[in-house]
Amino acid sequence: MESDHVRVLFSPSGRRGAVAIGTSLLDASDQLGVEIESLCGGRGACGHCQVEIIEGEFPKERIKSCSSHLKQRDLVEETTLPLKEGRLLACQTTLSGDVVINVPRESQVHPPHVCKPARIHKTTLNSKIKLYYIDSALFDSKSELGEAEHLCQLLKTHWRLESVRFDLDLIQLLPGILESGNLSITLAVYDESEVIAAYSGQQESCYGAAVDIGSTTLAIQLCQLNSGDIVAEAGSINPQVQYGEDVMSRVSYLMMHKQSLHKLTSLVRSEIQSLIDQVCERAGIDPSLLLELTFVGNPIMHHLFLGITPLSLGQAPFRLIASDSMVLKCKDLNLKCHPATRGYLLPCIAGHVGSDAAAMVLAEAPWESEEITLLVDVGTNAEIVLGNQSRLFATSSPTGPAFEGAQIEFGQRAAPGAIERVRIDPKTLEPSVKIIGSQSWTSDAHPQSDLDLPEVTGICGSGIIEVIGELYLADVIGADGRFNEQSRQRSSRIILDGKTYRYLLYKNDSITLTISQTDIRAIQLAKAALYAGIRLLMESYGCDRVDRIRLAGAFGGQIDVKYAMILGMIPDCPLDQVSAAGNAAGTGARVALLDSHSRNKIEQVVEQITKIETAIAEGFQELFVDAMAIPHSTDPFVNLNQVVALPDRRDKPVSRRRRRG
Amino acid sequence: MESDHVRVLFSPSGRRGAVAIGTSLLDASDQLGVEIESLCGGRGACGHCQVEIIEGEFPKERIKSCSSHLKQRDLVEETTLPLKEGRLLACQTTLSGDVVINVPRESQVHPPHVCKPARIHKTTLNSKIKLYYIDSALFDSKSELGEAEHLCQLLKTHWRLESVRFDLDLIQLLPGILESGNLSITLAVYDESEVIAAYSGQQESCYGAAVDIGSTTLAIQLCQLNSGDIVAEAGSINPQVQYGEDVMSRVSYLMMHKQSLHKLTSLVRSEIQSLIDQVCERAGIDPSLLLELTFVGNPIMHHLFLGITPLSLGQAPFRLIASDSMVLKCKDLNLKCHPATRGYLLPCIAGHVGSDAAAMVLAEAPWESEEITLLVDVGTNAEIVLGNQSRLFATSSPTGPAFEGAQIEFGQRAAPGAIERVRIDPKTLEPSVKIIGSQSWTSDAHPQSDLDLPEVTGICGSGIIEVIGELYLADVIGADGRFNEQSRQRSSRIILDGKTYRYLLYKNDSITLTISQTDIRAIQLAKAALYAGIRLLMESYGCDRVDRIRLAGAFGGQIDVKYAMILGMIPDCPLDQVSAAGNAAGTGARVALLDSHSRNKIEQVVEQITKIETAIAEGFQELFVDAMAIPHSTDPFVNLNQVVALPDRRDKPVSRRRRRG
Ligand code: FES
């Protein structure tokens, strides 16, 4: 990097890059494709461009972010919007060193509207919460019992609810509720044992929400508890990304700043609160009708959300502090709905296999079938579950963030401007690409005149997988992932780079996007880890093939399963048996919300799952080494070969692995 | 009252009186026997005399307290102690109108140190909370379970606790506790089902406290849960007295100021918090070792403490909002001990028979015996329980505050300076009295030279009962409570007062203390209400006599049972079977704290008690009228007659009552 440039990283978009010293933050955001509100055109007058600096060391980005790296211009006029504490006007602040900048929601032009699709799923309805309407004709105002006890007695007489009690918070409100309903009242009873809410007169519906606490995105589904209908959904970026894009960097951050646990916890909780408020507003319901929430997340998010230190999850033996399911009051999590709103957290499975994986298991119900199902949620840590009605196995594998575009020179998150699909002509080696935000294929050789074509900013995970798969199919790289020396003669897109090569994927005035040997190596390491984890479970189960593969999560929905198999991320399987499971974690959270029996079921299932820790499993290293090859050094991939003509695999190394299990 | 005087009432002492306009608050306090700190002698220099005005209407005192009735002098020097917000320097503030003044604890010379005696009582030890020590040798740091679940598993393996869960608050602390104890840990398990606290290494004891929430006084007993020992006690004035000395005036206050419920609730809670802190400090234990509290109180205090409006208890049918026992977390009551400290409230019995009465029942266990026991807690509302192992009855009777010295011209609370005992020579009608704070009998005719003799300020409840009893025995007043006209000739102490008389009990330079016909009438009304309530229960039970009478509460400990019987407060009974029960409510709270089985027992007993509401009971009015006579118009008082020679009862009116039941 030129020395008259400084590094800037914008959160939560994750956009980063170098800009000239003296650039204003507003201009820097513009150059890096981050949209910040600026109604006054950067004169310091409107006050809409407020941002904040995140100080600290960010080793992965090689940024030491410090407020002394920012210079503030003297303001000429007073700004219309008052400046919040700790905020700066991006248009009036110039750069003299590296910084990490957070763009708060209200300063974003298009606040990210992440909304994982909620898969339709047949769910038995059996909510923990049921409503009972007690007409004033039933209410005996002369009963010598306390009002609360009299209502409990009516529940017993008329609905056979034997031992119901009132929540204290509710008792405080009871006289007013009875009065304004003229002694007609609707009681919300939790688990046939506790009256947790009451409404004047007759109330037909109450609501619950399923919350998926992802490392990167948070998603919520608001459901009517009596019909099971999803009445609103919302999503947002997990604001913790400013402390590390993946959970492991957040753990590292906490190692250095132990007192910050509380901050990270309240960040995610208040973002969830704002999602709750959003869905209630969209559905037009009063938050006091929201009576239960279910939560899922990976172990580190689970702990961070609960305010439990995740430090023990940062190193072997990756020990959870608490793994069982939990029932609690949402107000104890500082979430405001009804004062008595209950929360249910699904159980975690193991040190790196969270309640999101448990929810995926609940959504997919592999225990119901004879077929061997493989469930994979690809993330920084892939969560893997394999088995059928006879037994289930789970593990996680440290794939790292490469699939999410990190560690890849031009990698970026899946966002407008990212290349997501790649085809390479096997003869000419000319590429065509598809860019997120555009409908059609394009290439730098034949740029489209389309005005709607977003500017290319990088390549996302699915694009990387396809480009490497295509390079392999075109014989540019071998099964070992190395560029074939002779391919340089085939096209000028193969560029010498020191002792190795790069492939030029896209070039225009503003970007020269290449795929380097290092990028390919990073993907190989990631996919080898994933494959080895899967293989470990197959050996534990004692099977050579799986009947069905379900890929969960956003990434599972983006990738083309054929390329995932060409690359050897997943084992061989009939392609029509491989499919995306959508937001299986969110679906599972919803199942747990709507069907209380499913909670007992998943708790039992999780207890019986055999947990395998890749870090200490015997033979994992060998499985890993064998899986470095594309698609694999020894496994045959029979089904795949029927669909795709894989290059001759003569040059495959001899397996150093003895078969086990 | 002269028009150049103003009325002042000091809280929490309850002292009141008239002082000249222009008097400083410090001088007024002096004149009325209220001690306020004044290190600088009233120069405005020390800042120790800080007080605050309580504004509002106090109809009972005929005071309209308003800050415009206070004039502040200009301060010459700056005070050493900073003036807290809303406070005034008593020495620098003069009176121009009626006011009610609160003297905060730190400005009181002798902060009241009310400590109801804790009766020794054999209690089965069976605490809800038990400690389990897990040595690091037991802790398997390689277990694949979460740390919390591993500890639960150890509780199961070693102590057969089948399904224990961790409290969320505790899980957050668990990693630190395990670390600082090097994996040795002591777990506190509640009800064999939830780990609510944990301590590094080995912890031998944990604690609980029984809290008696009286209308006037709050009392706490700190107990070691494993031994049952009381390790510290404390008491204080209920700060709610500033909003009405008796609970009914607090209800009236709330009727006028509905928004003040929260204020009254937090007042009593924060005073209880300070008692908790006091006992912990005295016993030298960390408040985090205090793991359970039990609470008792009359229905209105029960509701006010829980933050439930008591308005429905202010009028017939005196309906409770919630009467059952309750289990809750003390943090939900804003009480700070350990974050997971549990609370248990004993059940209330009926609209005016609170959990203090239930605790009295628990302490006295009338259900265990064949003897018919009468339990009475005399207060503004007497709580009365009668019965034996076959059945129990409970009621309350509106005795009013006369027994506490209110409504009596020279009445006051039992405090130093109050006359508590009275003897009248039946011939000369000369009295001798005993004053609280002094050891010996004295009289105005023969004043003692004793320097320790406190200045007489008034007469308290037990003194009033004795003076009326003695006047009756000396034939000064008749069975109907009226002064005999001829007694005026017997002594100059009988003074004409309009159409009736007064008895001069005590006179010196500063006080002329007389007992008026109105005072006697007030006591007759109070005692008739009490007796009629008792009689109502006897008729309900179907008995003509009781075997045993236990008088609970502070007043029960102060009064001479013989005079209580002469006056006809309580029914005839062998005098040696009548005794004070001490703080039976506090004892019951302690029994509930130490023996968790007793909770089920008292809950069952309370459910089976027959509740009787005097306000609507048929025949109560007749019982009441008959009980106006001293000791009674018809009941024979056989046992009493054997001990005391009651005056000839020829002049008794003919009973208008037909016997029932
Ligand atoms: S853009 Fe308007 S103040 Fe910065």
Ligand code: FES
């Ligand atoms: S007595 Fe010292 S300031 Fe009032």
